[in-house]
Amino acid sequence: MNKSISVLIAFLSSSLILVYFFPMWSINLEAPQYPEGLGMKIWINKLSGDINTINGLNHYIGMKKIEADSIPELKYMPVFLGVIIVMGLIAAFLRKKWFFTAWVLMFALLGIIAGFDFYKWEYDYGHNLNPHAAIKVPGMSYQPPLFGSKQLLNFTANSYPDISGFIIFIVGGVSVLVVLYLFIFKREKSIQLH
Amino acid sequence: MKTKKHMFKAIGFILLFASLVTLNTACGHKKNNQQAGGVDKDAASKVYVAPGKYDEFYLFTSGGFSGQMGVYGLPSGRLLKVIPVFSQNPENGYGYSEESKPMLMTSHGFIPWDDSHHPEFSMSNGTPDGKWIFINGNNTPRVARINLKTFKTDEIIELPSSAGNHSSPFCTENTEYVVAGTRFSIPPTNADVSIKSYKQNFKGMISFIKVDPTDGKMDLSFQIEAPPFNWDLSHSGKGPSHDWSFFSCYNTEEAHTLLEVNASQNDKDFILAVNWKKAEEYLAQGKAKVMKNSYYRNRWIEKTHSATSEEIKEVKVLNPKDCPGMLYLIPCPKSPHGCDVDPTGEYIVGGGKLATVIPVYGFSKMVKAIESKKFDGDFEGIPIIKYEEVMAGEVQKPGLGPLHTEFDGKGYAYTSMFLSSEIVKWKIGTWEVVDRAPTYYSIGHLCIPGGDSKSPWGKYIVALNKITKDRYLPTGPELTQSAQLYSIEGDKMKLLLDFPTIGEPHYAQACPAELLTKDQTKFYKIEDNQNPFVTKAEKDTKAERKGTEVHIYMTSIRSHFKPDNIEGVKVGDIVYFHVTNLEQDWDVPHGFTIKGSTNGELLIMPGETMTLKWEPKKEGIFPFYCTDFCSALHQEMQGYVRVSAAKSTVPISFSLGDEAAK
Structure with a gap:
């Protein structure tokens, strides 16, 4: 690994620090009565936006209250991310291909687990409803989409990454490209040298 | 002979019939003309505010004998809210809930009603600042302050030694004071005396209410024991006339019965000029006597969502005899009503209900006349300035029954004519009438957004009418109240819209919507x-x-x-x-x-x-x-x-x- 790759890895991993300062995911609800929309932002360690209003509306369909305290991931995730950042900086320092590759795999694995976990929460909120709810539509569940838009009764739910989400995708994507570069391009180069 | 007589009779009958038909068609024609000719074809598009869009201006009208304040959008004339002020409002519990009952406490106990006349924006540098709007309670004399973030009545202060709080509540240039002159003169502290002892025992108290610039809290700073005239309307000075407030009056005859006749005898009544800076000096010198009295001050406290009510038992009163240079009387023809100051603060316009001219006074002329003592005697020690010395001009043949004047900021003044039922536009400086527009019917006050301030938004004028008659679908003997909107962008006033209002729209204030929309409370935390x-x-x-x-x-x-x-x-x-x-x-x-x-x-x-x-x-x-x-x-x-x-x-x-x- 040459110096410029090392600097790039240090830059990529340290840019993940920004994830602590911006929301990762944004769920926006639109309805005739809410032309301005109701928003919920998911951060690495908290939730923000019109949570109370959304909870107030959700009680009609018997959805559980969305509360930061009941989601332990919001406590673990900041620590995991911290570990990723530190390991990334170590990879940049060590300049070992195998260490960096392991880091990328770990980062990707964490991303996949987080995405699956997010889906599980959405499924839980959308399906695990109070049987005594005021509004019960047979066969209807209220799981918001993981990515994209979906009509849920009078609400259109839009779920898209926010600033930190994009940062994670970009860092992840570039990291994978770097690994590919190291394994394919570099190898060809070394063959040529022989 | 007999046939001849018959023939004459027949001809006479035909002539009579013909003339009746002609008269009838003429009248019908006139009516059609007024309706078609009075309104341009594009008027509808000028007042159309598309669904979901906002009006350009807020209009606040007095609710008259409803005791409340109406809020409308302009140019649409749509009613947006009735702000409960002096009357109980079953619609939202104002005056019924335990928290709001104290707002309607007075020295006469709980009062569920009043008669509100004049809304007035708080001003900074002579321009509406969007913080508060004040309105007077005429019957049980009070002044209310409404918060323009919440559109709720935040404070009501009662005025002692007053009755018929009519020349109120008009702000000084930076809302240092809100002024209030009593329409009915009464004995101070309201002693039990013979009505016939009017001249000896009655006084026309003028109140100066101090307003805290940060939170708007009102405090009755001092009163002036003025002569027992009927203090009718007022406006405060601005720019050069910053230190002064002006009050019109009628009944300088000091009549106490059949005022219709007895108070219309003098050829000229007065506009009173009050130097409130001078009054402050006398107050600081301790010239005021402390008068025992009882009046209430009620405040709404937002953080507790409830009102408190307190009785105040003293007020400082300045006697003009102890305070030379504080008051001057300016002769004004025939029972003046309106008393309006132009945007520059130089001209004071009087509106004499029974006068044939509109007198305009020059502030600089007044100052000069006072300096050179151009007086025409005095009234109980208050100098009367010579009319010719202070008069800047007279608008000749303006129409009948001039009442109130507002300004467009482009050099023109607009005076309402009650009797001839029209708005008359005239030029400041040349005093010539340049346009007139009929109103339907019998206009009282009129309102241009910011039209009594230093910087009017001279796009529209609103006529606040006293009589509605045939303008709307009839609703039995009791008809809707009404206002009319005119465009004043061009040389000619153009009628755009009639719109019904809550009763009764005396005066109104209007301002650009952004002044208030930017800082609205949406809910309480x-x-x-x-x-x-x-x-x-x-x-x-x-x-x-x-x-x-x-x-x-x-x-x-x-x-x-x-x-x-x-x-x-x-x-x-x-x-x-x-x-x-x-x-x-x-x-x-x-x-x-x-x-x-x-x-x-x-x-x-x-x-x-x-x-x-x-x-x-x-x-x-x-x-x-x-x-x-x-x-x-x-x-x-x-x-x-x-x-x-x-x-x-x-x-x-x-x-x-x-x-x-x-």
């Missing part, structure tokens, strides 16, 4: 609610007995009250429902009332606590419910109170849903 009876979470709801009082701490959130089943109330109890709306979103009020409530309802804004007092008179089951259609399950938002006999032993209990009653 529940964590900031310091009402002593607040319930901030459902788990804290309860019902408590204290002797014969029962306090129910209730919450409302879509779509239930907690608790909604209450037992243990007895006949003879006094029940207080302290209802907190737990919602924290825009436009989600909840209402509350109970069957047989003799006390109106509550309309509770998100984050607010309101209390309804209820005295059940008989046993039984009493349903309560939410009165504001709040949600899909609004109809389900209901509950029951069980009322038992006075001697019953049913304990207080309360519950919601399946939980055990507590």
Whole structure:
């Protein structure tokens, strides 16, 4: 690994620090009565936006209250991310291909687990409803989409990454490209040298 | 002979018939002309505000004998809100809820009504600043201050030694003071004297209310014991005339009966010029005497969502005899009404109801006349300035019954003519009439957005009419009140729109919408609610007995009250429902009332606590419910109170849903 790759890895991993300062995911609800929309932002360690209003509306369909305290991931995730950042900086320092590759795999694995976990929460909120709810539509569940838009009764739910989400995708994507570069391009180069 | 007579008769009859037909068609023609000719074809598009779009201006009109204030959008003329001020308002519980009752306390006790005439924006540098709007209570003399973030009445102050608070509430250039002159002169402290002793015992008190620039709190700073005239209208100076306030008056004859005749005898009455800076000096020198009196000041406190009421027992009074140079009288033809100051602060326009000219006074001429003592005697020691010395010009043949004048900021003045029912536009400086537009009918005040300030937004003029007659679909003998909107952008005034108003639109104020929309309160934060009876979470709801009082701490959130089943109330109890709306979103009020409530309802804004007092008179089951259609399950938002006999032993209990009653 040459110096410029090392600097790039240090830059990529340290840019993940920004994830602590911006929301990762944004769920926006639109309805005739809410032309301005109701928003919920998911951060690495908290939730923000019109949570109370959304909870107030959700009680009609018997959805559980969305509360930061009941989601332990919001406590673990900041620590995991911290570990990723530190390991990334170590990879940049060590300049070992195998260490960096392991880091990328770990980062990707964490991303996949987080995405699956997010889906599980959405499924839980959308399906695990109070049987005594005021509004019960047979066969209807209220799981918001993981990515994209979906009509849920009078609400259109839009779920898209926010600033930190994009940062994670970009860092992840570039990291994978770097690994590919190291394994394919570099190898060809070394063959040529022989 | 006989046939000849018959022939004459027949010809006469035909002529009479013909003339009647001609007259009839002429009249009909005239009416058609007025309707078609008075309004341009494009008028509709000029007042059309598309659904979902906002009006360009806010218009605040007095509610007259409703005691309230109307809020409209311009140019559409759509009614947006009636702000309860001096009258109880069953629609939202103002004056009915325990929290708001103190707002209507006076030295005469609780008063459910008044007659409101003149809205006036708070001013900074002579321009509406969008903080507050003041309005007078005419009957039981009071001044109210309305908060323009919440559109709620924040304060009402009573005025002692006054009766018919008409020349009020007009602000000085930076809202240092709101002024208030009494229309009826009465004996100070309202002593029991013979009405015939008017000249000796009656006084025309003029009040100066200080306004705190940060929070708007009002304080009756001082009063001036002016002569016993009828102080009619007022406006304060600006720019060069910053230190002065001007009051028109009638009844300089000092009549106390049949004023219609007896107060219309003098050829000239007066405009009183008050140097309030001078008054402040005399006040600082201790020239004021402290008069014992009783008046109330009621304040709404937003953080507790409730009002407090206090009685004040003293007021400082300045006697003009002790204060030379504070007051001057300016002769004004025939029972003046309006008293308006132009945007530069140089010209003061008087409107004499019975006068044939509109007199305009020059402030700089007044100062010069005072310096060179160009006086024409005095009234009880108050110098009367010579008319010719202070007169800057007279608008000749303006029409009949000039009342009030507003300004467009482009060098023109607009005067309302009550008798000839028209608005007359004239040029400041040349005093020539340049345009006139009929009003339907009998205009009183008129209003240009910012038209009494230093910087008018001279796009529209609103005529506030006294008579409506045939302008709308009839509604029995009692017709709607009405206003009319005219464009004043071009050389000619153009009638755009008639719109009905709440009664009665005396004066009005208007300002660009952005001045107020940028800082509106959308709801109250529940964590900031310091009402002593607040319930901030459902788990804290309860019902408590204290002797014969029962306090129910209730919450409302879509779509239930907690608790909604209450037992243990007895006949003879006094029940207080302290209802907190737990919602924290825009436009989600909840209402509350109970069957047989003799006390109106509550309309509770998100984050607010309101209390309804209820005295059940008989046993039984009493349903309560939410009165504001709040949600899909609004109809389900209901509950029951069980009322038992006075001697019953049913304990207080309360519950919601399946939980055990507590």
